[in-house]
Amino acid sequence: DAxxxxxxxxxxxxxxxxxxxxxHQTENHRxxxxxxxxxxxxxxxxxxxxxxxxxxxGEVSDGYSVSRSKTEDFLLTxxxxxxxxxxxxxxxxxxxxxxxxxxxxxFGPGTRLTVT
Amino acid sequence: AQKxxxxxxxxxxxxxxxxxxxxxYDTSDPSYGLFWYKQPSSGEMIFLIYQGSYDxxxxxxxxxxxxxxxxxxxxxxxxxxxxxxxxxxxxxxxxGNFNKFYFGSGTKLNxxx
Numbered sequence: 001d002a003x004x005x006x007x008x009x010x011x012x013x014x015x016x017x018x019x020x021x022x023x024h025q026t027e028n029h030r031x032x033x034x035x036x037x038x039x040x041x042x043x044x045x046x047x048x049x050x051x052x053x054x055x056x057x058g059e060v061s062d063g064y065s066v067s068r069s070k071t072e073d074f075l076l077t078x079x080x081x082x083x084x085x086x087x088x089x090x091x092x093x094x095x096x097x098x099x100x101x102x103x104x105x106x107f108g109p110g111t112r113l114t115v116t
Numbered sequence: 117a118q119k120x121x122x123x124x125x126x127x128x129x130x131x132x133x134x135x136x137x138x139x140x141y142d143t144s145d146p147s148y149g150l151f152w153y154k155q156p157s158s159g160e161m162i163f164l165i166y167q168g169s170y171d172x173x174x175x176x177x178x179x180x181x182x183x184x185x186x187x188x189x190x191x192x193x194x195x196x197x198x199x200x201x202x203x204x205x206x207x208x209x210x211x212g213n214f215n216k217f218y219f220g221s222g223t224k225l226n227x228x229x
Contacts, residue, residue: 031215042122042207042219050215058216090161094215104151105209105217107161 003027004108006091012114019078021111023091025071031094032074033105034058034066036087043090049074081115088112118143118212122220129198130228136183137193137223139208149211150191152182155222156204164206167191195225203227 003026013019023032031050035043035058045058047066055066063085065077078085089112092105119142129135141150152164167175167182175182183192195202208220 033217035219040221042120042221043209044219045216048216056214059218088159092161092217104163104166105161106163110159 004091004093004106006089006108006111008111009109010112012116013081014116015082016080019081019113019115021076021089021091021113023074023076023108025074025093027093027095027106028071029093029095029106030071032068033092033094034064034074034076035090035092036060036085037090037110038087046076046089078113081113083115086113086115118145118210118216118218120208120210120218120220122208122223124223125221126224126226128226128228129195131200132197134194134196135198135225137195137206137208137225139191139193139220141189141191141208141210143189143210143212145212150182150184151209151211151217152180152191152193153207153209154202154204155207161207165193198227200227200229 005024007022033048034046037043044060046064049055049068067075088110090110091108094105095103121140148169150167154162165177165180165182167184179196181194205222207222210218
């Protein structure tokens with residue numbers, strides 16, 4: 001199994017509070033991703049990183065920021081949580097260096113976030 | 117625009133029968149990869165099979181095969197000899213430019229004994 005952990009695994013927070021989710025990998029893979037999973041939408045990309053301090057937006061990036069100061073850690077921050085951000089958040093990693101590679105993504109166990 | 121469409125929200129199949137899960141995609145990238153993932157009720161995402169856009173042959177992995185029709189932009193997953201443990205959500209995904217991944221909304225498969 002790919003070495004990916006997410007913390008916390010469950011969190012309940014109040015509207016308006018900041019929240020940071022952590023993704024940690026032991027694989028030294030270049031690419032790291034944050035997704036949210038909601039019923040009827042599958043997984044939607046929030047942000048991703050292609051190296052230390054190199055990040056880019058996904059399709060649902062509003063209200064989220066990320067940081068990657070070390071290869072192994074990718075942080076997702078909700079600056080001011082809203083109820084619409086209640087979701088399951090997945091981190092993923094990939095060693096891919098080019099888009100013709102066959103490398104798939106390896107997923108973390110997920111974080112269930114509830115914003116009340 | 118990159119998009120993955122799975123038109124079957126839910127499906128039933130009898131144990132030991134084959135089932136096809138549909139996936140169509142839209143991309144303007146000349147090179148891309150197509151993936152299928154399984155998500156059981158426990159929540160983890162499990163990689164099943166990969167097809168590259170330049171691959172001439174359809175991918176196979178055990179009981180899973182990917183029916184790739186490039187001209188129709190479809191990448192259907194075929195599961196042969198369904199088992200009760202195949203009951204899960206199945207997601208089709210595409211890796212496009214800049215190594216971004218795009219996922220469909222999923223198909224919930226129920227295998228009946």
